[in-house]
Amino acid sequence: MTDTGNAEAAFDGQVEGVLDRDALHALVRVLKQRGRTVIGPTVRDRAIVLGELDSADDLPHGWGVELEAGQYRIRRRVDTAVFAHSAGPQSWKSYLHPQRVRQWTADRDADGELTVREEKPQNVSYAFLGVRACDLRAIRILDRVMIGGRFPDPAYGSRRTDAFLVAVECTEPGATCFCVSMDAGPAVDAGYDLVLTEVLDEAGHRFLCRSGSEEGTAVLAELPRRTVDDTTRTSAVDAVREAAEHMGRSMPPVDLRALMRDNLEADRWDDVTARCLNCGNCTMVCPTCFCTTTEDVTDLTGDHAERWRRWDSCYDLDFTLLHGGPVRASKRSRYRQWLTHKIGTWHDQFGSTGCVGCGRCIVWCPTGIDLTEEAHALHQEATGERAPG
Structure with missing residues (x-):
């Protein structure tokens, strides 16, 4: 669980490992065993949307997207990439700051007595799987707005405080992405429990995984993994660097x-x-x-x-x-x-x-x-x- 009060703080106990595709099944299983409701990208209604995952099979294996201004379409890829798609119509805000929340109810009985009941926040322990760098930055911004000031929102705080964040570094930006201009990606720098970098090359399909919190380290210890090799590390770093060099959009380089x-x-x-x-x-x-x-x-x-x-x-x-x-x-x-x-x-x-x-x-x-x-x-x-x- 990331520290919402100090998301920028470095975690000095980082552990690394290489996961294969089957390890994603173990990751979802471990998070569910820890009482988490696992939310991640999945294909529904001809879009890649966020939803509750029963297993890693629900992830968008082999699906990508084609984006332009006013246009969105999913497409089949020629590979089995899981996270090679750009941001969909939803963000994690939908779960942390839901579109509609009941605040109280009031009932009047036969004698005219009025009873008002405050709606308590639901006790949900989320695990977000597949949080991109831009969305990770967005969560940190929402933290500042919703719980970082003099009047914190308890409903947001109850959902956010116990959220476990599995970030994903972007290796294939879309035509409308400009996170580099906003210093928000594609590399993930802080505020995560685990971060994955997807690698597909001659050596196979795998994920470089790093922990960013004590709980992240504990979860990684329960997953089947192998020691990080130079080929995987180099491929991961190169893929993220190339993504930064191929943004679809940019802001003017001014204040x-x-x-x-x-x-x-x-x-x-x-x-x-x-x-x-x-x-x-x-x-x-x-x-x-x-x-x-x-x-x-x-x-x-x-x-x-x-x-x-x-x-x-x-x-x-x-x-x-x-x-x-x-x-x-x-x-x-x-x-x-x-x-x-x-x-x-x-x-x-x-x-x-x-x-x-x-x-x-x-x-x-x-x-x-x-x-x-x-x-x-x-x-x-x-x-x-x-x-x-």
């Missing part, structure tokens, strides 16, 4: 915080507004967007009521609704708020960027709006330089 701050009245905001539907898809798939609202529901008798917390989006017209109307009444202001906050003013609130370069917002935008393209266009407009490509 993005200053770029957003100094160009609030740029003409480019009108251009993107003409294409944006204000649907909020980008905020729903983003692994770090955290905003919520509350809604109260009641039955037809009025004797039972519930309060639910659910995800909200800054694209919603009512998101900034005050007594005189919404603060951000135009589509332009709402898109600008999302982008400038995500890669600009997030620094002022939380001390880092809110973007990890996973590319989900690009893929799942129905009109194919690409925030890297918008950032380059803003830079071009500000400097008169020609945009790449």
Whole structure:
């Protein structure tokens, strides 16, 4: 179990080993024996999505993805790679900060007495298998937002504190990935219990595995493994390095915080507004967007009521609704708020960027709006330089 309060701390008891494909079955079995609910990528509904794993057979063996702005498709690979796919429509936020959570219920009996019951967080011990570097960074960002301040969210904390993280270093980035620009991958640096690097070469299909916590070391000790050989280590390092050199997208190599701050009245905001539907898809798939609202529901008798917390989006017209109307009444202001906050003013609130370069917002935008393209266009407009490509 990783230390959520000090995710950056180095673990000085790291143990390494080489696992074959069958060891993934042992890994899932050991985690389940330790009382964990194992969540990982699996193929469902023509997509690679996150779901509960009964065994390693549920993982997407031999499946990859084809991505572009506004496009997503799974495809059969020519090999048996397990983790050679880019981020899907879900992130681990779906489990740590669920889309909809009941907060309390209220019931009135025949005598008119009202009883209110607070909803206690479910006692779930998760093991996340296949957390990519960008998503690992996203979890650390959510930790800072949800439990790192003066008012921690106990529901998030109950799910996160006992979560066991099996990270996977990315060896095959997608066409919409730009984690290198956001210093969020593809190598995994900290905040994990175990990390796998998948290797497929003439020597076979295997995984370089490293522990990053005491529990990670204990789990690795229960798995069938062999000593790390030079060929496996070199292949793993080379694969991650090559992934970093072949990102599908990039941000302009400038201070993005200053770029957003100094160009609030740029003409480019009108251009993107003409294409944006204000649907909020980008905020729903983003692994770090955290905003919520509350809604109260009641039955037809009025004797039972519930309060639910659910995800909200800054694209919603009512998101900034005050007594005189919404603060951000135009589509332009709402898109600008999302982008400038995500890669600009997030620094002022939380001390880092809110973007990890996973590319989900690009893929799942129905009109194919690409925030890297918008950032380059803003830079071009500000400097008169020609945009790449």
